[in-house]
Amino acid sequence: MTQAKLYVVTGGAGFIGSNLVDALVRRGDRVRVLDDLSTGRRENLAGQPAVEVVVGDLRDPATLSRALAGATGVFHQAALRSVPRSVDDPRSSNDVNVNGTLGLLLACRDAGVRRVVYASSSSVYGDDPNLPQVETQATRPISPYAVSKLAAEYYCQVFARLYGVETVSLRYFNVFGPRQNPESKYSAVIPRFLQLALDGEPLEVHGDGEQSRDFTFIDNVVQANLLAMTVPGVAGEVFNVACGSRHSLLAIAGAIGDFLGRAPARHHVEARAGDVRHTLADIAKAERLLGYRPLVDFKEGMRRTCAYFVERFRSGGQAVHGSA
Numbered sequence: 001m002t003q004a005k006l007y008v009v010t011g012g013a014g015f016i017g018s019n020l021v022d023a024l025v026r027r028g029d030r031v032r033v034l035d036d037l038s039t040g041r042r043e044n045l046a047g048q049p050a051v052e053v054v055v056g057d058l059r060d061p062a063t064l065s066r067a068l069a070g071a072t073g074v075f076h077q078a079a080l081r082s083v084p085r086s087v088d089d090p091r092s093s094n095d096v097n098v099n100g101t102l103g104l105l106l107a108c109r110d111a112g113v114r115r116v117v118y119a120s121s122s123s124v125y126g127d128d129p130n131l132p133q134v135e136t137q138a139t140r141p142i143s144p145y146a147v148s149k150l151a152a153e154y155y156c157q158v159f160a161r162l163y164g165v166e167t168v169s170l171r172y173f174n175v176f177g178p179r180q181n182p183e184s185k186y187s188a189v190i191p192r193f194l195q196l197a198l199d200g201e202p203l204e205v206h207g208d209g210e211q212s213r214d215f216t217f218i219d220n221v222v223q224a225n226l227l228a229m230t231v232p233g234v235a236g237e238v239f240n241v242a243c244g245s246r247h248s249l250l251a252i253a254g255a256i257g258d259f260l261g262r263a264p265a266r267h268h269v270e271a272r273a274g275d276v277r278h279t280l281a282d283i284a285k286a287e288r289l290l291g292y293r294p295l296v297d298f299k300e301g302m303r304r305t306c307a308y309f310v311e312r313f314r315s316g317g318q319a320v321h322g323s324a
C-alpha cells in the first residue's frame with residue numbers, strides 16, 4: 001500500500017494554517033506543522049492528534065531540516081502578519097517574512113521538496129485606485145508588511161526559475177473565519193468587531209468606515225491552497241485568492257448587528273497608517289488555471305463566523321482562540 005504524501009504547513013497552529021491542516025487530514029494526507037507558537041496556539045490542533053508538531057523558528061536551519069524531512073510539499077503560511085505591526089516594527093517583519101522565506105526555500109531546494117505554496121497578500125498592490133486588482137498590474141506597496149510579502153514573492157519566482165522548486169504564490173484578500181484571534185492589538189477587523197459587539201463595547205472604526213475590502217472566507221483560501229499544490233503547469237505563478245466582491249467596514253458592522261439582532265454602537269478614530277482605501281480582486285486567472293471557485297460567499301461566511309464567535313463566547317466566556 002502506497003504511503004500517503006507528507007505535507008508541511010508552516011504556521012500550522014495559526015488561523016489559516018490550522019484550517020488547512022484540518023482539510024489535509026480529512027483527505028488522508030500526512031501532515032507536519034512547523035510553528036514557533038508566538039501567535040499560533042496548540043489548541044487549534046487539538047482535534048488532530050496524528051499531526052506531528054515541530055516547535056521552532058522558521059529562520060533556524062536545523063529546525064527547517066527536521067521539519068522538511070520526507071516532505072512532498074510545503075504550505076508556507078508562517079509570517080508576521082498585519083500592516084500596523086509592520087509600521088511599528090518594520091525590521092522584524094522583514095526578518096521573518098523575507099529572510100524566513102528565503103531560508104525556507106533554500107531548505108526546500110536542499111531537501112528535494114517538490115512544491116511550495118506561499119501565502120502572499122493583496123497589500124502588494126498598494127493603494128491603486130484602479131479596480132479590480134489583477135495580477136498583471138504594477139505592484140505599489142505602501143507598508144513594510146506589503147514590501148516583505150512582495151519581496152518573498154520574487155524569491156519564490158526566482159527559485160522556480162533557477163532551482164526547480166515549484167512555487168505558487170497566493171495573494172490573499174482579507175481572510176476571515178473561525179479561529180481568527182480578536183484579542184491582539186493587530187487583530188483583523190471582523191473578529192475584533194465581533195468581540196467588541198459581544199462585550200457590549202462600541203466598534204472602533206478607523207476613518208469614516210467606507211473603506212472596503214474583498215473579504216474572503218477561510219474555506220475559499222483552503223481550497224485555493226489545495227489546488228495550488230496539485231494543479232500542474234503553474235510553477236512560478238501568482239494568483240489572487242478572493243471572492244471578487246467588496247464590502248465596507250460599515251457593512252461589516254451592519255452584518256454583525258443583523259446577526260445579533262441589535263445595532264452595535266460605533267466609535268470613529270483616525271485612519272491607520274499604511275492602510276489602503278479599497279481592495280477588489282480579479283479572480284479570473286485563478287479560475288482559469290487552478291479551477292478555483294469561491295465556495296462560500298460573504299453573507300454565508302459572515303453567518304458562519306458570527307455563529308462560531310457567539311458559541312465560543314457563550315461556552316467559554318471568550319470568543320475564540322487563534323492566531324491573527
